[in-house]
Amino acid sequence: MRGLALVFVALLALTSSSAAADPDAESAGWTGRFDRPRGAFAPPHTVLLDGTAERVGLDPAPLDEALSRVRAWTEGTPHPLFSGAVTLLAHDGVVVRRDAAGYALRYEGTRPDGGGQELPRDRWEPARTDTIFDLASISKLFTSIVVMRQVEAGRVDVEAPVSRYLPEFAANGKETVTVRQLLTHTSGLEPFLPLWRDWPDKPSRIRAVLEAKPQAAPGTRYVYSDLNLITLGVLAERVSGTDLASLVREGITEPLGMRDTGYNPPESVRHRVAATEYTTTPPRGVVRGEVHDENAWSLGGVAGHAGVFSTAQDLAVLGQTILNGGVYRGRRVLRQETVRQMLTDYNPGFPDNAHGLGFELDQRWYMDGLSGPRTAGHTGFTGTSLVIDPASRSIAVLLTNRVHPSREWGSVNPARQAVAGGLARALAVRPVAGDQAWFSGVGNGRTATLRSPALAPRTGHVSVSFDAFVDTEPTDTLTLESSVDRGRSWAAVPVRASGPGAPDGERTALAGAGHRNWWRVRADLRPDGRELWLRWRHTTDARYSGRGVYLDGIRIRDGRGVLLDDEREPGRLTAEGWRPAGR
Template structure:
């Protein structure tokens, strides 16, 4: 049966192929048979069109195209809309569709404005994965088709024979160049845009005497240089253009030389085509470029170069000097020479067949609606980003410093060789992984002091193209000072530096300092991105072509675009308007929204200001009070740790770990009941009134000065005593339980007290304060430097912290930098239910670790089964162990109704939330200070958080629909 099916498939394929070939031949014959000699000759020529030229110049070209029925045009300059409109006009003026060509190996952006420009060939030459070159060819072809271009003079295939960074070459290895060129070409031709490769390489030319009116030549070619052309020819390359350089020239017949005055430039431009066809079995189109052909010193020489080009076996003539005279000259010669007439007919048929292959047999409409949006699509920018990321080359990694896996107990510094880089994007993305101090190379005294210190340093040094020789000398001295520390040298195309790179232990090069490269370099350093590129050329005896260390990714967050994560960026932009609506309606003065999918941060935006006076804008570095997110981001993490290590049993009573509960009404509550809010604990008990008399802070509990007796921050300028912490704990123990029918379990009733009790269990079992334990075991290793209790005590600036409420009932002042929750404040800012602060990005690192089932940055924080146990729904309620979960198909769900049933997370009273959706591989974080300046409920009543989550899922669904 299988054999029959395969035979049928083969038969169908052969039938389709044969039918396509017959259709091609039928179209070519029908068009060819309608042509007279003049129109056949016209098909040989391609004229330049100065898109930005004056009207007279454009009208002249239009007239020639219409009257002479030329075969094609060559576009130069302009903008996309001009280009598309001109192409449409030109195509309407001829019966036979035109070849429309352009130099576009780097995309339309190489020669016109307002479009993406793809990386140079040198950068592409470093990429190991040739499938990306196919995608590039495909993307460029799609770009070109939008403006009506169907023939591109690309790819570039010249070998780099020197040790200089020649950006117009894929490199020096002929095999790698060939595979990349073929992949690129196939990407274009699969989209019906034809490829024509320039600069067929010739070393010298010998002219032989064969008693003809034009010379017969024997070129000397470099076999390595010609190898790529030969392989492209075998893969049905549409066309090639010889190089027109001044070459050594040898004549075997000096009279022939004197008679025709042939220069080497003329011979290489015009007379290579026939030799290539005969000696390399080339079946495609030979192009002759007349731009660099010097004037022929002969009477009535106008148009003679075009005639020579045809006689020498070329099929298409670019940039003719005088097309009218050239057509007349060729016509006269064709009438006299039957062999030339046959050659003309063959060339025209090949040209028409190529036009068929370009899809020109059918009418193609150029649609300029939203042209710029289509050309500058998210997919185009994503490909550009991926190409550049894939080209980052690790030249040296002698001490296996890369990727940097351990972040805690280290000091990171960043040194730039160019202080004019503003903004400094390299430093910006380094700071998304670690806290680093920034220095300039000229700050020698400060750096010398750092190098002499005892703390181990990791130094990341950015070296830019414009860094002068004297600064590189300073760098060499500096590296001597830092030789005992880890040094990572990041080159962005400084040729002088890269030649000496072999003497340093850790060197990465990006070849160029584009924004994409500056963003990608830290992602390679810290294990977000894999680096596997290879040096495309030799730069020193120690760094040969093909050099490149493979540095693996270690599952840290990376920074990309929505389309890279299967999301529609245009749908996602609706979040902006929802966030702005919240600010406009005074639901919150500002907020942060972060979305990560498939381990990629694809949306990270800040809106509004810290307060309504609009003095300090919210940035990605703004720190928010997480409120009840503390329950899951702090206390639950300690609980999961203890559970996994066998230090606690979730089904045991809390009193087993806290003997002081054994004589209380809480003696029988279990840990799992507390974590699922089914322990019968009171939902809320105000504790601060017991520490005050009317509006006076009782001196046994408070002081206006921080001292040994009053170490705990309650509010700016107000500190609590140890006695107050002890009293709060005793009041929790004495608090009432909920009423219930005897011998029946408690029902779900949300309470902070269970997590407050859980803090005490954790600190008793771990023998360590909760905040210290979490910082050492989670936040610092994750690189979550802003995720802290009491942020100002941890060297975080109060100016970076969004203020919460103007507390009118307890502290009588604006709360900024200390916890909003009154009971957490009474406990010195560290409580099981509230007190944690963070930026959205640092909180996302914790969320991503949980989404990756306990693994992040190469370290396994939990076993996967631990994460699953706590995230699984318990009992009949919606809650998991500690986590909140969606309520499917119910209006009062805390999440979007489109969130998957596997989603888990939590919200916070200050206007925060974190939701983790394993089914969609998604982390969503929203942070705000909606309680500023008072506890308004507009953020809740207008469903801002869940509406943003609706858009997230809509973006995923929309991408899935449109990517089919």
């Protein structure tokens, strides 16, 4: 018994020390919350385990809705948006959804009218949760991590000119372009060169990239460019004396146990690889098991900008490694400070193109409601996306073969938004007071109004106070409005908001995202003895929704006391589009 007691004490001490290392873990109610952003990395011992949404405080309904929409997109007519898809959603170290839909292989070509030439039905191969996908440009994250490992080893300085390591890169006026500018796509290089078509072999193709003439002075424009990452791959090989595939394998995938991740999948797993495009120029037929990107293909399948294949599970492991501060299962691939640098925006001069060292940041067009200043990720042309949200410690992976059999069938962005947005909506926003708050709902091109009854102020001054949780893009606004003619006309009321991320000074409309905190909002009116109506109006435009708007603690007073207290007198407000919500 004494031995068992000692084991128990040791386990208790280990548990206590782990919690103490993570101050958030000692605060009740952090898991499952959207409105309590985490500041620190996840505990370094966090590993991904399968579990339920309820276990980590998530609402399963938005998750199921997102997966249902993804499945529907694999079944559309006259053709699906994408042939097959695998989705993985995780929160606080728990994989809450893992789903496969559609087909990894369905087509053998395209028809003259642009449709797909389907294989016989018995040869269609369903997508599975372990299907391996061509990640396309998500490969850039692997190259960036490799480069930052060279920085940690003292071989590279991110602020140094690239020409220090690749002298030939100085050609055509690029001698001042830095490593950081390549990582943040501010080098001035053009987006693309048809290497596979215009140069005869790998040496000449690499030389064409390194000697390319810039389109803009370094640091003056954001231009997303494959050439930046091809150059970085060559740089990493040059300074390390090791080829890029080995750098990725030895520095990332092997330590992290990412067994299905790498370049040029071996023949033994090609039956698990999702097919991509049917191409006639170059004449490759249905591409399967080889990289889709023509330039990466012409470079032997290994390039800094494309070429990595992976599964949803392996990508989630990479995401959790970033959330953990560079470590997973005791194997560290990056220092915490390096991860912080990679998730820091180095492009404040290009606000729509926030970018860390390799990672894209705060891109609502595919991160949807998970968008925030530290939300990191990347997409790939083949129909892939990875979203890593440190503020909620959440991961959203969507892998599709949307180019099978044609890249012309449409954008996968609606699915990307649905998956990330579904995970955001599954996270709770808890009322400030009581059991329920007013929720505007989430959707594009809609207006929700919450209206007071007629109020009869007894003095010349009326004050309004309420709590607001606002997570919207700048064009989706919350406005407090007043009317003194029974609602025939309305005027915006200036308000003042206080709290983390709140705008300064008086505003006639509130919007904002990324702060993930409730604001206290106040306003003053002088209705001059007339009857007064107030309404809260939330309006969204045609694209992109955040987590939405919540209102709570609404109180209206005049100089003699309370005219309306929504907490004590529920039912006096008239809602159109708003609904009571407990999360």
